Amino acid sequence: MAESVLKIGTEAPKENRLGLKATDYSGGKSTLCAGCGHDAISNQIIRALYEMNVKPEKVAKFSGIGCSSKTPAYFLSRSHGFNSVHGRMPAVATGAILANHMLVSVGVSGDGDTASIGLGQFMHLVRRNIPMLYIVENNGVYGLTKGQFSATADHGSKLKSGVINDLPPMDLCALAVQLGCGFVARGFAGDPKQMINILKGAVAHDGLAFIDVISPCVTFNNHEGSTKGYQYSKEHDELLHQIGFVPSYEQIEIDYEPGTVRDVEMHDGSHILLKKLEEDYDPSDAVQALQRLHRATVDGTMLTGLVYLQPEKKSFISLLNLVDRPLGSLNEAETRPPKEALEKIMRELM
Ligand SMILES: Cc1ncc(C[n+]2csc(CCOP(=O)(O)OP(=O)(O)O)c2C)c(N)n1
Ligand code: SF4
Ligand SMILES: [Mg+2]
Numbered sequence: 001m002a003e004s005v006l007k008i009g010t011e012a013p014k015e016n017r018l019g020l021k022a023t024d025y026s027g028g029k030s031t032l033c034a035g036c037g038h039d040a041i042s043n044q045i046i047r048a049l050y051e052m053n054v055k056p057e058k059v060a061k062f063s064g065i066g067c068s069s070k071t072p073a074y075f076l077s078r079s080h081g082f083n084s085v086h087g088r089m090p091a092v093a094t095g096a097i098l099a100n101h102m103l104v105s106v107g108v109s110g111d112g113d114t115a116s117i118g119l120g121q122f123m124h125l126v127r128r129n130i131p132m133l134y135i136v137e138n139n140g141v142y143g144l145t146k147g148q149f150s151a152t153a154d155h156g157s158k159l160k161s162g163v164i165n166d167l168p169p170m171d172l173c174a175l176a177v178q179l180g181c182g183f184v185a186r187g188f189a190g191d192p193k194q195m196i197n198i199l200k201g202a203v204a205h206d207g208l209a210f211i212d213v214i215s216p217c218v219t220f221n222n223h224e225g226s227t228k229g230y231q232y233s234k235e236h237d238e239l240l241h242q243i244g245f246v247p248s249y250e251q252i253e254i255d256y257e258p259g260t261v262r263d264v265e266m267h268d269g270s271h272i273l274l275k276k277l278e279e280d281y282d283p284s285d286a287v288q289a290l291q292r293l294h295r296a297t298v299d300g301t302m303l304t305g306l307v308y309l310q311p312e313k314k315s316f317i318s319l320l321n322l323v324d325r326p327l328g329s330l331n332e333a334e335t336r337p338p339k340e341a342l343e344k345i346m347r348e349l350m
Helices: 037-051 067-074 089-099 111-117 119-128 172-178 192-204 230-236 286-299 316-320 339-349
Strands: 059-063 080-083 104-110 132-138 183-188 208-214 237-239 241-246 261-265 271-276 302-309
Touching: 037 067, 037 104, 037 132, 037 192, 037 208, 059 067, 059 089, 067 080, 067 104, 067 132, 080 089, 089 104, 089 119, 089 316, 104 111, 111 119, 111 132, 111 172, 119 172, 119 208, 132 192, 172 183, 172 208, 172 286, 172 302, 183 192, 192 208, 192 241, 192 271, 192 302, 230 237, 241 302, 271 302, 286 302
Parallel strands: 059 080, 059 104, 104 132, 132 208, 183 208, 237 302
Antiparallel strands: 183 302, 241 271, 261 271
């Protein structure tokens, strides 16, 4: 069967179903270094939201501090945005999303922002299953502060100055799986065909969708000895499967051999299609996901694809049983507990 059924690399129409062009999703001019992986990710975020017909005004962007965290300025200039303190984006996003969960929330962070200073915040965001797309643009270094090793730098990788990293890397995908995240994926900025479908699946997910994107820093971590550069990543990329995405308004046609494509229906009626490659990988099996991630670390490969998927997991919004309106739009009568409820509380306190 042709790749097009998996919607890989399909051409989008000039205008989406809202009558908007891709340029309606663009942002300011990037000030990042030419060739930085982060810009490639911004382009795919623009394309994913445009092709998924998400109104730019219905998007909230969040970030921390770093070259990666600057990127929300370079896409969706018509959307809401909050550039927070270093590593504190999860707390800001949690508050904003609880106040208005009707928006599509997109968080962009860095490996330093998430895995170092913001690790505690990130872990609680995942544990609570706050409904948002959370992208880590992972280059293994603190790009903005001139290329020191981050907590995701591989053991044995070398800085330009010759300094070797003696510490083991932190695998944010494994951490997310362990914390019960219902959507965990790894992409590569040099593979836009795979990334676009991961991003679309993540937007369709009702809960925290975590994507770790290997995003080379061309200025500080793209040399010989680096394990997060373009060349090294291309040579060590190990695809779990081919990913396709079919939106809810399109009919799915699958004529692969039985058992070769896994079709996962998302809560909005869209479908994620996973075509098996060399092995029979079950993305709903957390133990297999952790084993596979660990094996990749030991083998020195870069595992990419949808690592773990549990679309039915309840988001924090469902757990809290929040109304289908932004909390700020509720009037006083709707938010004030009735007299009987207050009297019941008073009786309990006596
Ligand atoms: C509280 C605080 N501590 C330290 C810094 C300095 N600082 C700015 S960005 C950064 C790391 C950025 O690394 P990463 O999140 O990986 O983003 P990248 O630039 O690599 O995309 C650091 C340590 C800061 N701005 N604020
Ligand atoms: S320093 Fe590195 S991460 Fe920052 S913009 Fe330049 S290439 Fe990108
Ligand atoms: Mg970084």
